[in-house]
Amino acid sequence: MRRLKTTVAIAAVAAMAVVGCSSPSTSTNEPGGGQGNIPGQEKTVDPDAKGPAPEVQGAKKGGTLTVYSQSTPNTMDPTDIYYVDSNEISKLMIRTPTQLAIRNGKAVLVPDLTDLGTQSADGLSWTFKTKGTFKYDDGSEVKIDDFAYAIKRSFAHDVFANGPTYQMQYFKDGDKYKGPYTGGLDYAGVETQGTDTLIIHLAKPFVDLPFYMTFPMFGPIPQAKDTKDNYKNKWLSTGPYMLDSYTPGTQLKLKKNPNWDANTDPVRHQYVDAWDFKWGVDDVANQKQVLASVGADATSLNYGDIDASLVPDLTGAKKSQLVQGDSPCTIVLQLDARKIPLEVRKAIAKAYPSDQIYTAGGLTDLTAEPASTIMPPSVAGYKKYTPHPDLTGTGKGDPEAAKKMLEAAGKLGFELSYYYDNTKPLPQQTSQIRKEALEKAGFVVKPIGVATAELRSKVGDYDAPVNMGQSPAGWCSDWPTGSSWFPVLFQTHSIADGSSWGMLSDPALDKEIDDVSKLPADQAAKKWAELDEKIMGMYIVIPRYYNKMAVVVGTGVGGAEGDGTMGMPFFLNMFVK
Amino acid sequence: MEPVITGTETLTEPTVGTIPPSQGGAAVATSKSPTRIALQRLRDDKVAMICFWIFVFFVLVAIFAPVLAGIEGQSPTERNFDLIDRRTTFPIIGTTAEHWFGVEPRLGRDLFARWVYGARPSLIVAGSATLLTTIIGVVVGLVAGYFGGWVDRVLSWLIDFFLSLPYLIFAIAFPAVIISMVYGGNEGTTPEQVAKVRFISLITVLSILGWAGLARLIRGQVLSLREREFISAARVLGVPTRRVLFRELLPNLIAPIVISASLSLPGYIVAEAGLTFLGVGLMDPTPSWGVTIASAQNYYDSYPLYLWVPVLGITILVLALSLLGDAVRDAFDPKTRR
Numbered sequence: 001m002r003r004l005k006t007t008v009a010i011a012a013v014a015a016m017a018v019v020g021c022s023s024p025s026t027s028t029n030e031p032g033g034g035q036g037n038i039p040g041q042e043k044t045v046d047p048d049a050k051g052p053a054p055e056v057q058g059a060k061k062g063g064t065l066t067v068y069s070q071s072t073p074n075t076m077d078p079t080d081i082y083y084v085d086s087n088e089i090s091k092l093m094i095r096t097p098t099q100l101a102i103r104n105g106k107a108v109l110v111p112d113l114t115d116l117g118t119q120s121a122d123g124l125s126w127t128f129k130t131k132g133t134f135k136y137d138d139g140s141e142v143k144i145d146d147f148a149y150a151i152k153r154s155f156a157h158d159v160f161a162n163g164p165t166y167q168m169q170y171f172k173d174g175d176k177y178k179g180p181y182t183g184g185l186d187y188a189g190v191e192t193q194g195t196d197t198l199i200i201h202l203a204k205p206f207v208d209l210p211f212y213m214t215f216p217m218f219g220p221i222p223q224a225k226d227t228k229d230n231y232k233n234k235w236l237s238t239g240p241y242m243l244d245s246y247t248p249g250t251q252l253k254l255k256k257n258p259n260w261d262a263n264t265d266p267v268r269h270q271y272v273d274a275w276d277f278k279w280g281v282d283d284v285a286n287q288k289q290v291l292a293s294v295g296a297d298a299t300s301l302n303y304g305d306i307d308a309s310l311v312p313d314l315t316g317a318k319k320s321q322l323v324q325g326d327s328p329c330t331i332v333l334q335l336d337a338r339k340i341p342l343e344v345r346k347a348i349a350k351a352y353p354s355d356q357i358y359t360a361g362g363l364t365d366l367t368a369e370p371a372s373t374i375m376p377p378s379v380a381g382y383k384k385y386t387p388h389p390d391l392t393g394t395g396k397g398d399p400e401a402a403k404k405m406l407e408a409a410g411k412l413g414f415e416l417s418y419y420y421d422n423t424k425p426l427p428q429q430t431s432q433i434r435k436e437a438l439e440k441a442g443f444v445v446k447p448i449g450v451a452t453a454e455l456r457s458k459v460g461d462y463d464a465p466v467n468m469g470q471s472p473a474g475w476c477s478d479w480p481t482g483s484s485w486f487p488v489l490f491q492t493h494s495i496a497d498g499s500s501w502g503m504l505s506d507p508a509l510d511k512e513i514d515d516v517s518k519l520p521a522d523q524a525a526k527k528w529a530e531l532d533e534k535i536m537g538m539y540i541v542i543p544r545y546y547n548k549m550a551v552v553v554g555t556g557v558g559g560a561e562g563d564g565t566m567g568m569p570f571f572l573n574m575f576v577k
Numbered sequence: 578m579e580p581v582i583t584g585t586e587t588l589t590e591p592t593v594g595t596i597p598p599s600q601g602g603a604a605v606a607t608s609k610s611p612t613r614i615a616l617q618r619l620r621d622d623k624v625a626m627i628c629f630w631i632f633v634f635f636v637l638v639a640i641f642a643p644v645l646a647g648i649e650g651q652s653p654t655e656r657n658f659d660l661i662d663r664r665t666t667f668p669i670i671g672t673t674a675e676h677w678f679g680v681e682p683r684l685g686r687d688l689f690a691r692w693v694y695g696a697r698p699s700l701i702v703a704g705s706a707t708l709l710t711t712i713i714g715v716v717v718g719l720v721a722g723y724f725g726g727w728v729d730r731v732l733s734w735l736i737d738f739f740l741s742l743p744y745l746i747f748a749i750a751f752p753a754v755i756i757s758m759v760y761g762g763n764e765g766t767t768p769e770q771v772a773k774v775r776f777i778s779l780i781t782v783l784s785i786l787g788w789a790g791l792a793r794l795i796r797g798q799v800l801s802l803r804e805r806e807f808i809s810a811a812r813v814l815g816v817p818t819r820r821v822l823f824r825e826l827l828p829n830l831i832a833p834i835v836i837s838a839s840l841s842l843p844g845y846i847v848a849e850a851g852l853t854f855l856g857v858g859l860m861d862p863t864p865s866w867g868v869t870i871a872s873a874q875n876y877y878d879s880y881p882l883y884l885w886v887p888v889l890g891i892t893i894l895v896l897a898l899s900l901l902g903d904a905v906r907d908a909f910d911p912k913t914r915r
Contacts, residue, residue, distance in 0.1 A: 284875050309875040311665040356658050360684050365664045425861045425872065428768045429684060432862070433656070449766050
């Protein structure tokens with residue numbers, strides 16, 4: 001699954017465990033209105049989109065935008081980028097074969113450097129054709145081999161350990177090839193023809209590959225200019241902005257790229273003259289500063305979610321400084337189906353103090369919405385079916401009724417245990433609330449406190465002596481379809497991959513998921529929704545909430561909206577008022 | 578600054594004439610111990626008395642915390658989620674008849690109950706640390722100063738060693754070490770156990786790092802005292818060493834000890850709150866002012882009551898104790914009197 005911003009990940013961890021993200025699907029989202037539910041949406045694709053990108057209403061040219069955050073992107077190497085913050089920032093510089101545009105708040109898959117690709121009849125190869133000629137920021141021309149090289153580079157997982165890994169599962173020989181540094185340049189998975197054709201050969205059908213091609217690691221990189229470890233400090237740009245100066249962990253300055261041609265780009269704009277990213281600030285203090293918008297702060301924004309203590313400040317004119325949007329994530333509490341029988345899982349859901357944990361965890365309606373499904377609203381195929389009893393993400397829990405259920409099943413005193421971080425107040429307090437509520441319902445509860453540093457490995461160990469709360473405690477789409485969710489989370493192999501929800505291993509279910517993933521995207525969406533309801537009915541997770549984005553921008557920032565595929569502000573349409 | 582003792586050689590010596598004429602009012606012609614004279618001076622000092630009664634007030638608050646919370650009808654750990662606005666995590670009430678200081682955001686725990694219970698750890702930690710540092714410091718100082726020779730050299734080296742330990746690093750590392758020693762690692766410890774370990778380790782850290790200053794002070798005093806005639810006389814008479822130390826020397830050290838203790842008490846309260854604020858001192862669920870301040874720091878303008886009540890508690894207590902400490906020093910040491 002896609003990796004969350006570090007701060008978000010910490011919040012989720014704080015709640016109990018690690019949010020794992022790894023894969024696929026994100027779609028489009030609307031910057032929500034604040035109240036009401038997140039509107040779901042169908043996947044949208046626009047193969048005919050052409051540059052230049054439609055003008056943003058009221059947009060002006062010039063000025064510098066300053067962007068703050070407390071959390072720091074871990075890398076800026078396009079191949080190594082998986083976290084949403086660096087991914088969103090890279091869109092200003094790195095053009096990719098395809099791209100997600102935000103139109104009326106919805107993400108739409110559009111061509112970027114290539115078309116949207118054509119799939120072969122057997123589904124085992126995809127052909128992408130470039131649309132015109134493009135230049136790097138140093139004036140040299142983008143060659144078709146540079147695309148192939150970038151793909152080969154993504155297999156060097158020993159060098160770029162953080163990057164996405166779908167290519168290793170889906171691409172031909174993806175499990176064997178080790179990248180250009182140790183594996184040589186011969187790789188059967190990619191092929192180029194002429195000056196404009198890129199062919200990707202697959203080991204198994206990958207219907208959603210064009211969505212995957214929006215990741216910055218698919219942006220072209222010329223082999224001659226690849227500096228391997230050092231590329232993360234100095235990279236080539238194809239987008240409207242290029243590197244001006246970069247101090248890892250502290251500051252990134254971008255300036256206009258003179259070799260970018262607006263007429264070839266259906267997504268990006270070049271409204272502002274420069275971007276100035278500053279990291280490591282104190283989010284709360286900085287958000288106050290941005291809200292006050294005095295002097296230079298008027299043209300700044302902070303992309304950390306707004307701190308709850310600032311919510312009362314958002315009155316009057318300041319309300320418009322809040323930008324809301326979706327995130328591609330669902331956060332849950334796992335129940336290990338291997339160790340807890342179904343009746344007991346139902347009793348846990350009955351007793352679970354969702355509301356108390358929601359509030360005690362510091363969640364507000366700005367940053368979260370109670371969840372009742374597996375897929376969040378931003379994923380194509382999301383359907384808000386009638387929630388299964390007690391799986392609504394809300395409610396105070398009913399210990400008496402749960403106790404009766406336990407007695408009926410003859411499981412009174414069933415032992416539950418889970419890991420939590422006992423060095424921080426927030427997870428400690430929520431753990432205490434959970435423990436008290438479940439004990440009231442007749443369970444024996446054994447929370448195991450561990451230090452922050454150990455938590456990740458502990459909750460990720462499926463053989464550990466606990467039966468709930470394993471990781472991933474949340475999942476974020478890498479692209480907005482069900483294939484980013486079900487094949488990753490609910491098949492037998494998910495347990496070995498360390499990315500299972502509920503530890504399901506049922507050959508019949510495996511097959512059902514496989515069948516749906518082979519369907520074309522538009523037919524699959526409905527099937528994924530049905531599967532969502534079915535799997536939820538197994539009570540293998542207690543749904544907690546869908547993430548939402550809520551960030552503050554200065555009064556001089558125009559065109560600000562959320563990118564629901566990332567849960568980040570969408571930089572490409574922003575301008576200085 | 579080291580307090581200087583003047584004219585207080587021993588309790589057995591007459592003290593008349595050792596008090597400067599300016600203190601004539603207190604200098605009664607009959608024999609009166611310097612300690613009693615100092616206490617008399619203290620009683621006449623209005624500021625000192627006000628500060629003393631403030632201190633007593635806080636001690637009573639701490640002792641009777643359950644009673645006070647009981648009068649209010651709340652407990653420091655009970656959560657009231659129905660009083661929290663789900664959309665913002667802020668409480669929907671201010672100060673009410675049920676919740677005198679309002680409730681915490683997020684968890685809805687009663688702030689008055691947490692405040693009265695929060696006085697306990699501050700006073701217990703500071704009191705225990707003061708007691709321990711005083712005892713250790715006095716004993717080490719006495720022994721080192723009186724025996725001299727290699728004993729003095731070893732103990733002086735120890736004093737220097739402890740004075741040079743980096744306080745913050747030590748305070749941060751110590752709880753983790755204790756947890757792993759007592760429970761064989763952090764894993765599996767409950768919040769209550771961790772909180773208990775933190776509590777004990779905080780007292781230990783403050784004591785370990787705090788005794789050396791007093792020990793050095795006492796040693797210096799003893800070095801000068803042991804050459805006096807009354808000590809020599811005691812030795813010649815064959816008084817046992819222990820008796821010389823504790824019956825002859827110690828009474829002459831009352832002033833520096835009392836002064837040091839009264840000045841270090843507020844210091845330890847600040848240290849406790851400071852370390853807790855930094856996340857290495859006490860922790861939830863222990864109600865403590867430092868814990869509340871740490872979680873309330875972002876609310877200083879949006880929910881001032883949450884932050885300011887514990888801050889005021891600490892400020893008033895520390896101010897009162899500091900002024901009282903100054904007054905005690907003045908009372909015992911007429912030369913510094915203003």
